[in-house]
Amino acid sequence: MSEESIISLKNVNKWFGDFHVLQDVNLEVKKKERIVVCGPSGSGKSTMIRCINRLEEHQEGSIVVDGIELTGNLKNIDNVRKEVGMVFQQFNLFPHLSVKENITLAPIWVKKMPKAEAEELAMRQLEIVKIPEQANKYPGQLSGGQQQRVAIARSLAMNPNIMLFDEPTSALDPEMIKEVLDVMVDLANGGMTMIVVTHEMGFAKTVADRMVFMDEGKIVEEASPDKFFNNPESDRTKLFLSQILHQ
Amino acid sequence: MNEINEVRKPPVATTGIIGWLRINLFFNWTNSLITLFVIYCLYQFIPWILDWTIFSADFKYNYLGEQITNQEMCSRNLDPENGGACWAVIYVRFYQFIYGFYPKVEVWRVNLAYVMLAFALLPLLYAKLPYRKYFLYFTYIFPVIAYFLLNGGLGFTEVSTNKWGGLLVTLVLGCTGIALAFPIGIMLALGRRSKLPVISMMCTLFIEFIRGVPLITLLFFGMVMLPLFLPEGIDMDGLVRVLVAVTLFQSAYMAEVIRGGLQAIPPGQYEAAKSLGMSYWRMNLLIILPQAIRISIPPIVNTSIGLFKDTTLVIIVGILDLLGIGRGTLADTNWLGLSYEIYFFVSLVFFIFTFGMSRYSLYLEKKLKTGINMGAE
Numbered sequence: 329m330s331e332e333s334i335i336s337l338k339n340v341n342k343w344f345g346d347f348h349v350l351q352d353v354n355l356e357v358k359k360k361e362r363i364v365v366c367g368p369s370g371s372g373k374s375t376m377i378r379c380i381n382r383l384e385e386h387q388e389g390s391i392v393v394d395g396i397e398l399t400g401n402l403k404n405i406d407n408v409r410k411e412v413g414m415v416f417q418q419f420n421l422f423p424h425l426s427v428k429e430n431i432t433l434a435p436i437w438v439k440k441m442p443k444a445e446a447e448e449l450a451m452r453q454l455e456i457v458k459i460p461e462q463a464n465k466y467p468g469q470l471s472g473g474q475q476q477r478v479a480i481a482r483s484l485a486m487n488p489n490i491m492l493f494d495e496p497t498s499a500l501d502p503e504m505i506k507e508v509l510d511v512m513v514d515l516a517n518g519g520m521t522m523i524v525v526t527h528e529m530g531f532a533k534t535v536a537d538r539m540v541f542m543d544e545g546k547i548v549e550e551a552s553p554d555k556f557f558n559n560p561e562s563d564r565t566k567l568f569l570s571q572i573l574h575q
Numbered sequence: 576m577n578e579i580n581e582v583r584k585p586p587v588a589t590t591g592i593i594g595w596l597r598i599n600l601f602f603n604w605t606n607s608l609i610t611l612f613v614i615y616c617l618y619q620f621i622p623w624i625l626d627w628t629i630f631s632a633d634f635k636y637n638y639l640g641e642q643i644t645n646q647e648m649c650s651r652n653l654d655p656e657n658g659g660a661c662w663a664v665i666y667v668r669f670y671q672f673i674y675g676f677y678p679k680v681e682v683w684r685v686n687l688a689y690v691m692l693a694f695a696l697l698p699l700l701y702a703k704l705p706y707r708k709y710f711l712y713f714t715y716i717f718p719v720i721a722y723f724l725l726n727g728g729l730g731f732t733e734v735s736t737n738k739w740g741g742l743l744v745t746l747v748l749g750c751t752g753i754a755l756a757f758p759i760g761i762m763l764a765l766g767r768r769s770k771l772p773v774i775s776m777m778c779t780l781f782i783e784f785i786r787g788v789p790l791i792t793l794l795f796f797g798m799v800m801l802p803l804f805l806p807e808g809i810d811m812d813g814l815v816r817v818l819v820a821v822t823l824f825q826s827a828y829m830a831e832v833i834r835g836g837l838q839a840i841p842p843g844q845y846e847a848a849k850s851l852g853m854s855y856w857r858m859n860l861l862i863i864l865p866q867a868i869r870i871s872i873p874p875i876v877n878t879s880i881g882l883f884k885d886t887t888l889v890i891i892v893g894i895l896d897l898l899g900i901g902r903g904t905l906a907d908t909n910w911l912g913l914s915y916e917i918y919f920f921v922s923l924v925f926f927i928f929t930f931g932m933s934r935y936s937l938y939l940e941k942k943l944k945t946g947i948n949m950g951a952e
Contacts, residue, residue, distance in 0.1 A: 383846050409852040420847035424865050433861060434851035479847075486851060 334359045334394055334490060334521055335380060341388035342375060349375050350386065351545040357523065359489075362516050364532040364553075365525045367542035368568060373525045376542070377492045380523070381412045394489060410438070413483030417495040419475040421467035421482070427454070428463040431482045439486070446485075453481035457511050473504030477511055484515075491515065493524040527572060533557065541565050628919075631659035635666055643667075645909040652912075664904065664913045665920050671900050672920070675740015681732065684724045685743055691717060691724075692750070700935065702942065718754070736814035740895040742924065744814070748886040748896065749928075752821040753879045759822070760829025761868075765859060767834055778830070785827035790885055793820040798892045817889050825882045832874040836867035869943050876936035880929045897921055 335357040342350040349372045357363055365373045378384040379391060382398050382405045391398045393408045422430050431450035435441040441449070454460040457477035467475055476496055483491060493512065497505045509531050516522055516535045526532065532539060532553060539556035541549040541564075549556065549565045560566050600610045631650075637643050638650040643663035650658025665672065674685050695717040698710035725747070727733030739747070766778030785793070797820030802811055840863055848858040868875070890899040901917040904910050910917075 381850055383849060406852055406854065409850060412850070414846075414850040416843060416847065418841075418843050420841075420843035422844065422847070422862055422866075424869065434853065437857050437861060438852045482851070 332358045333392075335523070336392045337376070337379075337389070338391075339389035340376075340379065340386045340391060342372075342379065342384065342386045349545050350379070353389070353545075353547055355540065355547065355550075357490075357521065360519050360521055362521075362535050362537045363523045363540055364536040364538075365523060365540045365542060366527060366529075366532070366568075366572075367548075371542040372545040373542045374494050377414075377494060377523050377525055380490075380492060381409050381414055383414075410486065411488055412490045412492060413486060413488035414492045415476070415479050415483055415494065415496045417498050419467070419472070419479045419499070421475055421479055423467050426464055426466055427459075427470070427478050430467065430478060431485045434482070435485050449485055450481070453485050454478075456484065456514070457481045458507075471504060472500045473507045476500065476504075476508045480508075480511055480515070490521045490523070493522065493526065495525050495527070497526065497528055529557070529572060541568065543568070627659035629659075631657070633658065633661045633663055635663055637661075637663075646911055646913055649913070660916050660919070661913055662916060662920075664910045664916055668900070668904050668910075671904070672741045672897060672924075674743055675895060675900065676738045677734060677740075677743065678738065681734055684731065684734075688721050688724050689746075691720065692746070718751070736812050739814065741900045742897050744889070744894060744896040744899075745883075745886055747814070748818065748821055748889065749883040751818055752825045752882050752886070755822045756825035756829045756882075757875075759826035760833055761864065763826060763830035764833040764837055767830065768837060782827045782830050785823050786831065790821075790824050790888055791891060793824050794888060794892050796820060813892075814894060817892060817894060821882065821886065821889075824885075825878070828878045828881075829875065832871050832878055833867060835874065836869075836871035837863065839870050840866055872936055872939050872943075876932055880932050883929060883932070884925060897924060 333356045335355070337353055337355040340350050340353040341348070351372075353372075353376055355363075355376075365377065367373050375384055379386045379398075380393060386398075394411050396404050396408050396411075398404060398408060421427075422433070425433065428447060428450050431453055432443070432446040435446040435449060436443060451460055451463065454463055457480055459474055459477055462470060462474060462478070467478065470478065480496075496512070497508050500508060505528070509528060512522075512524070512531070513535055522535075524531075524536075536553045539549075539551055539553050540547055541556070541560075541562075543564050549560060549562050551560070556565070557569065560569060601607045633643060633650050635642060637648050637653065638657055639653070641648060643649060643661065644667065646652055646661070646664070649661035649663065651661060670679075670682075674682055677685055694710070695714040698704050698707045698714055701707075704710060723729045723731060725734070725739070725743075726736070763778050763782055766774050767782060769775045769778070788796075794817060797816040798813070801816050801819060805811055844862055844866070845858065848862045853861070887896055887898040889896055890902065895903060898921050901921045905914055905917055
């Protein structure tokens with residue numbers, strides 16, 4: 329393991345029942361690196377990033393995040409989750425709380441931040457995702473794109489070192505995808521370590537330092553975006569790219 | 576394009592009172608027939624019931640102008656042609672209906688407790704009450720105050736619970752049962768869904784056992800068997816034994832209702848809370864339960880109303896609640912045969928309370944639907 333790796337997966341295996349969903353997955357992510365993970369559905373890409381903050385448990389191999397190994401130790405899990413932010417396909421905002429409360433909840437209760445300070449922080453995060461005027465609305469009153477930006481702001485408010493994105497634009501109407509991707513590009517340019525599962529190949533080309541292609545629970549190919557899109561090695565990757573780029 | 580800009584109105588026959596009548600009451604000939612039939616029934620029934628309960632009824636004096644002290648003096652017993660209900664029985668026995676056999680000298684304590692109960696409920700009923708926070712503190716300590724006030728201690732003379740009765744007992748059982756069962760029910764519901772097999776199994780067993788047994792059995796169990804579990808020499812108050820039984824019963828039902836609400840929360844909510852670093856308890860208290868309880872308001876109120884009415888079953892273990900006092904009065908030779916009046920009165924009192932609960936649940940649902948925050952502060 330290289331010194332600067334902030335995330336390190338070694339021979340990670342996981343089964344859902346008899347289904348071998350992750351097969352000997354190895355991945356090293358350096359600080360400030362932007363990784364885009366793609367692959368057909370059911371290839372295990374979501375499961376892999378969900379293992380990184382232990383929303384899913386891996387059964388073999390080791391996952392080390394920022395020097396902390398993920399085991400059954402609850403304290404380690406809590407510490408890792410404080411380091412790692414996550415954005416979901418379905419936004420998963422808390423519908424009974426206002427936008428501002430969604431963002432301040434974790435800083436106040438997990439980080440013990442005073443309420444006034446947390447509210448200030450929330451407003452700053454909402455400025456970053458460009459919707460400060462929505463602070464007092466409820467999630468149900470926002471469009472999908474706005475909700476996803478609130479979800480990003482909510483994660484950022486915990487000041488994570490790493491951000492995981494699990495198909496953040498897949499549940500959005502086409503005209504809202506751009507507003508979310510713009511926020512993610514800003515974040516990437518700001519030097520955040522990111523792992524993004526997405527089918528947005530335009531985003532991948534502009535932002536990714538490295539592409540990871542998964543199929544049937546294995547990492548099939550890892551390459552720079554330039555090589556990945558123009559000169560992929562495996563036939564499986566070529567087939568996938570031809571399908572996804574010629575839609 | 577904009578030349579024709581007049582607003583087209585709906586056909587006259589579908590709006591206004593006539594439209595409403597036409598759509599709802601006289602839509603076609605069967606509909607009209609049913610409407611006419613119902614109107615005829617109401618025409619027959621309403622004057623009769625008003626006459627019996629109010630216009631021809633005796634309240635304190637009979638039609639000869641004498642003050643009624645027993646059933647023979649009721650107008651309808653003196654002259655069957657003349658007279659409706661004889662409410663004098665309620666008037667004469669009112670004290671017992673409301674306080675049971677609580678000593679008259681000390682009855683101000685019960686009255687004070689009733690008033691304080693109203694104040695304790697205020698912040699729960701009106702979210703916009705000024706100084707709600709301080710009222711809520713009062714709500715939290717109210718049970719302790721009420722205990723000393725009603726039971727005695729801290730300088731008050733003790734009033735043994737076998738002197739309690741009537742509405743007092745009904746309210747004590749209903750309020751305590753509902754208030755205690757709520758937190759216990761939440762814990763049981765969370766426990767049943769726990770990933771730890773021992774906890775989940777214990778909670779499931781408890782819920783299934785209590786729910787599978789009739790309340791009457793639990794009341795007998797409380798009366799007869801609870802003392803066996805206590806160390807020798809310690810005597811458990813009869814009302815407390817019944818309260819334990821009622822609370823256990825209600826918490827099992829509450830647990831299942833809340834579990835239903837918990838199951839409706841999408842897994843994404845748990846994942847989002849966990850990914851923000853929240854512990855199990857924070858996640859449940861701040862994210863999951865506020866939403867689950869909100870969904871479960873109608874069934875929560877439903878089981879609470881059920882319990883409030885089921886408290887009348889304590890009569891079989893010898894505790895005289897509102898209905899018990901009513902039956903006691905009926906057994907009195909002075910008031911023999913006035914069962915209509917007494918059951919009518921008891922039903923009315925129960926109806927007032929349960930209807931209030933039902934309206935409160937509607938108000939809560941409406942309020943929460945508009946997105947006003949609840950519980951998470």
